[in-house]
Amino acid sequence: MSTTTNTGALDVVDAGATSLLRFATAGSVDDGKSTLVGRLLHDSKSVLADQLEAVERASLGRGQETPDLALLTDGLRAEREQGITIDVAYRYFATPRRRFILADTPGHVQYTRNMVTGASTAELAVVLVDARNGVVEQTRRHAAVAALLRVPHVVLAVNKMDLVDYAEPVFAAIAEEFTTYAASLGVPEITAIPISALAGDNVVSPSANMDWYGGPTVLEHLETVPVVADPSEDPGRFPVQYVIRPQTAEHPDYRGYAGQIASGVLRVGDAVTVLPSGRTSTIEAIDALGQAVDVAWAPQSVTVRLADDIDVSRGDLIAPTATAPGVSQDIEATICHVADRPLKVGDRVLLKHTTRTVKAIVKDIPSRLTLDDLSQHPAPGELVANDIGRIVVRTAEPLALDAYADSRRTGSFLLIDPADGTTLTAGMAGNAFAEAAAEAAPADAADDEGWDF
């Protein structure tokens, strides 16, 4: 298919060459996050005339002379009244090279849970720093959350370079400090970019004011960062969502297991194990939304048929026998508590892991993490909103759980209040930060159980 510009819809429809990047932004209140987001949206022509007019009208209406671009992103009455962002918003924009879903997360300390929300599905996080202030407590917090959630790529955007005379040493010192800190947490890839969101330096166009900088602009980096990992390196994981049984004259015996491949690759002929029961079979067929295929991979939604008529239902996990995970009723995890009511030892909760929801009891809360300096507070007794801590949970039924370090999809879970369904915590099984962090920052004396934050 031709890929010349604007030759008509067939090219546009031939979307095989376009990819999607999900990313999140994080920044403190006055770091200029709204300006950066506004410029990305504006310069990629994603702000349309009627939206700009609405912002201009609203700005004039409250006596401002120039349009307040923050009104583009702050959509709720309370946000506009208070001039703050209270919740994650999702934005969409595109360039000829890639499409983007931006989770625009609030910078306030009390909304750490919202950055966790935005980062949980992000492949890249942009952390904003004011060049005049350098790396501050909030910057370390954002780096730690990105590391904790295992966001594969982190961009440090050193903003307001225009206010420090575009001086290279200022940028270099901040980049050095941040990179050292983030690497110690196990962040695999860090790209530092000096920008001025207000003046437009290095956001979409290269800056004429910083010819000492030879790297990509923010947008160029977003467009080229690799987003497709090689799923063939990961073990196959297929949580069963729904059993499809038409029982019609045309399909009297069809029995398919519908789900979205959580990781790895599935092939017709694979020997598989169904967990937690441990029964084994072979993949007889894979239907990729109406089309029979020999191979399918994460994150495709497919329907799998097995050679043997064994008992499989929603909540089960199908995995290649050779790489099937173990099952356990005792889970150690790092969590971010996201609800206003605290989580206490002894709480009876529901645990949702992939497509399976089971009863569980919080057996222990060994420690709470202080994100600012990564120190641990042993035996805090409870975790409150925005806390990050270690917990031990006992489940009523065995779960096939991977370490979050190995799979964001099969290593994550929710704790839910059984009384009213409130989402209590975001859970990540296994060690919180990558091995590099454990080695670089050995646990303190109070931690005799080897919790590796």
Add this chain to the structure above:
Amino acid sequence: MTTVTAVTGNTEDANNPYALSHLDSLESEAVHIFREVAGEFERPVILFSGGKDSIVMLHLALKAFAPAAVPFSLLHVDTGHNFPEVLDYRDRTVERHGLRLHVASVQDFIDRGELRERPDGTRNPLQTVPLLDAIDKNRFDAVFGGGRRDEEKARAKERVFSLRDEFGGWDPRRQRPELWQLYNGKHSPGEHVRVFPLSNWTELDVWQYIAREKIELPAIYYAHEREVFARSGMWLSPGEWGGPKDDESLETRQVRYRTVGDMSCTGAVDSDADTIEAVIAEIAVSRLTERGATRADDKMSEAAMEDRKREGYF
């Protein structure tokens, strides 16, 4: 100039045999959402208006459960001011797929005196009462809507699974954090969950998907000659709903619709895009959002959508 048409690929991704196109990613995600609802809820229903978003939703549901039937019924909130072409399309679709259709009628509520006609004649805001009544009477616990976050700034804040209280209301401050792909559908009796499988789609994505999947749409989405009159900067169709007034005059123009809703507040745009290829090319360079161009109800105030959603609207 940077355009929003995505015609060239990222070489690195394109060479990866495991790369998914953005449409495949969005389709896979939406199918996952449909199946989660089928697995977790007792009485889900798809809101179906005959508009392009609900048509795409139904198409995705058909694919998600094939070769079995879609395990949901459809609900249409009929304002009484619908385009006849759209009602015809709705009925043919229901027939073709052997679906069950519930109709909640604004006109019935007006006839019974339970709703009062607004002075401006628009019935879009009146839909909320029949919608909530139908949800209550049928005990629907999950209601699929075709809302997209790119449509409107209040929608940009809404979750994929959006818990509604017993009055159908949305409280943006009380939303559950939505983490990974772990959608929490728990709700108490009387509450229900609105589900938006197209949350992450844009208008262009929807049109590209319609083109790729060769999905039939009501003909009014494509350019045609129509008698229209001007009101509030929009081209409206005449009808029993109360237009045109004495000082408004009809003229014949070549137009098409970007959205389909109540005739009293859904405007047509001047267009000669009579094929899907031409429509996509037109949207790709448009400087107006679809709601900004053609929906009067969103222009009522700065927070019109948020306010209606708080009342129980989609």
